[in-house]
Amino acid sequence: MTRFIPNRTPCGRTRREFLWEVGGGFAGLALADMLHAEERTRSPLAEKPQHFPARARHCVFLFMNGGPSQVDTFDPKPELDKRDGQPYAGDAKVGSNGRPIGHLMKSPFPFAHHGESGLEISSLFPHTARHADSLCVIRSMHADTAAHASGCLQMNTGNIFIGRPSVGAWLSYGLGTANQNLPAYVVMTDPRGGPIGSASNWSAGYMPASYQGTLFRSVGSPLLDLATPEGTTDRTQRHSLDLLRSLNEEHLQLRPDNSELAAADRVLRACLSHAERSH
């Protein structure tokens, strides 16, 4: 009896492995859900029943692009202390941006245990250290790259390449929102500038566009051109929006599967309902 041995492909994966890696996994869960016919008629942002009761209803995620190193703040490295001043002996050939790798250097900031949990925090954060027992610190995360842009992307989407949904997109997909007139996922950037890689960090990736983050500007009007232009009466604005919606609906009916159009339609409906309420 011959055992079935699948042919190896040039990329070193069986067809089954390849399909599992590109299409299966976590993404398959979303796909199975999206293919349900009833999902198409419902808002993709409607509140969803959870597999487990969830106490959290919101998530505020502060992503500090260019913040101080974990080695100097919450993640003591005893081995690094021992090897202070020694030449680097790891696998990497060059450092970030092709720069040569110098000698190892321990953190200049001493760590101490804080709170009942004994969480180690460096001398950089004496005030934060008093709240040690309110903090949960994850030290097991690492990146596949030393490059900043792709590292940021991996922090926000789990992958160093553009195209995966960001963590906020997954949350919007998983939890939905109780508010159907405002975006479920809002992004606010530092007035001095957003993170490297900008919008790819809050993208919906391969998921429907409804789950992408909506950028609120930190300077001036949070959403540009939200107000009716000067010289346009409320009545005209209303007529124009009505006509726009009617014509877009004709167009959308021929393209029911285009999620970008559907997302644009929902934004327009939200604008209309806000316009109605403000009159």
Next chain:
Amino acid sequence: MFNSQFTQQVSRKFAERLRREAGDDVERQVALACQLALCREPSDKERAMLCDFVAHESLEECCRVVLNLNEFVYPE
């Protein structure tokens, strides 16, 4: 895009061109708007809606709507 000053300016220019090239006939103006912006003729229903709108509002305002149509904004 619907409320920006830029769209207002472009809508005025677009309306000027429609008047220049299609004359005063609203049906011809509306048809030319669709040809230029969408690369197609309007359907009978669309033609009726757009003409009715121009009669009540203005050609400039109609241009603002056409330049904001999903069909114009999102390439296929």
